[in-house]
Amino acid sequence: MPPDEPPKLTLRERKKREARRALAQAALRLALDRGLENVRVEDIATEVGVSPRTFNNYFSSKEQAVCSIVVDRHEGMREALLARPEGEPLWEAVKQAVIEQYSREGEPDRAYVARIRELMGQLMLRGEFLNAHAAVERVLAETIAKRVGGVDHLLCRLMAATVESAVRVAFVNWFMTEGEPFLPILERLLDELATGMPTLTGGEPNRNPNTTTTPLGEALC
Amino acid sequence: MPPDEPPKLTLRERKKREARRALAQAALRLALDRGLENVRVEDIATEVGVSPRTFNNYFSSKEQAVCSIVVDRHEGMREALLARPEGEPLWEAVKQAVIEQYSREGEPDRAYVARIRELMGQLMLRGEFLNAHAAVERVLAETIAKRVGGVDHLLCRLMAATVESAVRVAFVNWFMTEGEPFLPILERLLDELATGMPTLTGGEPNRNPNTTTTPLGEALC
DNA sequence: CCCTAATTTTGCGTGCCGCGCACTTTTTTG
């Protein structure tokens, strides 16, 4: 059996992936210009030309569909990390792998920034978004553990979680501000992490009680 | 009007808080021994002796109710941090505040560990759980920014996110393993963060491809 | 080319949920 390039995956598999992809992107596209609240599962299904019931064979909620894209974006990170040169220090490898991954697609599209911002306002969606990041985090931790030897598994998880934190903070900053770029900020945050926490030590303490204070209890927004 | 100690808050407020608390705890308790999937909103409401409709005046889902406890647990962290001695280095202050907060209640209850584990298996709940941590993170970032002066706000968010990462990793490790304690692990993770990432550099690279590899794409569990 | 088994899609039914709205009950205020 020579290497079948085109039908590398059993056609069936291809259609599945394609359907999944189509659903996810339809979900995102619709959510982006109607607002997720005005998108019914039925709409997404119809858009792709598939039964509503089928949608739920792939995703268990529209939020999950939207966020599955986040996961897919990190698909290549594992290989990117494992492909880093053998002797490279771990942290450098991780940092480069992450940056590489995010450079692949260039700066995220500025045009939709406002819509993304309001999209992320949806509480349920934020939950799924964080879930997606958590999923990525697991894989990243695994990969790190694989690259280094039998090192403490907890530390791998910590490092992965930390990296994802940086990505998340950079991303939130990206769509909450109007003009700041994504990649340079991400890189800076990663560098901060590398050197540890003391960087923040300087500065004037601000004991003014009249600073904005989020209630925390009531609405956990 | 002398300082009314008992009705420090306008009675109305007290009843509200109490109701909220009652609902949250009922939700947790029921979820813990039936499994969240077998708990209807109606059950929680009935347990507290309140209309199902009222439940939704406080929480917009049972998952949120359960996780609101996570938020409340961090209620004191702001004051704990602001109460740290004036000259103390920022990181030390943060670390101590966090540890202090978690020491207050002692080691989390070992008895329920298995049930907590399976509770966290619920995907929707994990989303809310992460949301709750995100809420805490916001407040923590604010508080950090308040303690230090006009320091880069991004770095504050990064630090907060990082700290929450440590807490989360420690917590997950706690309920996924059978005997490991929570606090010492948390403290260790915080220390790792302080010194930066290089700690993990040592160890034998493991190029064995037969390590468990999570699919990532399909089920994002 | 066709037949059979495996897999996917689909339709339908069910139970539950979130929430808007209007109404009742409780708490506050003057």
Added chain:
DNA sequence: CAAAAAAGTGCGCGGCACGCAAAATTAGGG
């Protein structure tokens, strides 16, 4: 104590997740 403010409640609607079983599609040989 009466009027106002705020919380609780009942009802109803649109929607969602999912189990189940029938129909459609694909795979892999004869």
